[in-house]
Amino acid sequence: MVRPRIRRTTWPRPALVLTDTPDPACLDCRGEGGHNRDYDTGEYAGTEWEPCHCWDETRRWTLLPLPRTPQWPRTHSDPWGDEPPF
Numbered sequence: 001m002v003r004p005r006i007r008r009t010t011w012p013r014p015a016l017v018l019t020d021t022p023d024p025a026c027l028d029c030r031g032e033g034g035h036n037r038d039y040d041t042g043e044y045a046g047t048e049w050e051p052c053h054c055w056d057e058t059r060r061w062t063l064l065p066l067p068r069t070p071q072w073p074r075t076h077s078d079p080w081g082d083e084p085p086f
Contacts, residue, residue, distance in 0.1 A: 014066035
């Protein structure tokens with residue numbers, strides 16, 4: 001069953017995508033979409049992600065590509081500076 005939602009993504013380019021969501025009634029992941037794999041040593045705790053069977057994270061469709069924002073903010077120089085107007 002597909003539970004669609006609209007999401008904004010930034011990779012590989014900004015776009016609005018229609019994507020699937022995890023099942024909120026899933027008993028395995030409780031609607032989170034997967035589990036963190038914890039190792040016995042605790043050294044890499046929470047770094048490995050295993051997706052749940054109730055969600056396909058590759059199921060997405062691009063609805064609208066968005067324009068890219070400039071890398072550096074444009075600076076607007078004030079012609080008057082910090083001087084008072086009188």
